[in-house]
Amino acid sequence: MGRALAAQGHRPGTSTSGTKRMSAIDLAQKLPEQRPIRVYDADPVTDKRTLKPDATLAAQAKATELNDRFADRLWEDPDSADDHLQSGDRANGGCLARPVAPGTT
Incomplete structure (x- = not known):
């Protein structure tokens, strides 16, 4: 089925959380690294990129939506949120500030 969809021009991760030009996977990789979300066209002759x-x-709108959904899901389950915070804290040598859950301030 995946090949049939690909043959029709469907890219996984573009219809729900991504766009026609950038998949949800590409967006999800850029978000934690805080890399800019930009879409370019490349000229086939000169390879010059033009911002679209x-x-x-x-x-960028889809990236914001994806980020917001992740944050909402993270805070839905306190145990899951705590697990994520602890793993991030361990990965960063215990240097992470503990964020405050939305609506608890």
């Missing part, structure tokens, strides 16, 4: 503003804004 409309596609970039669409990808």
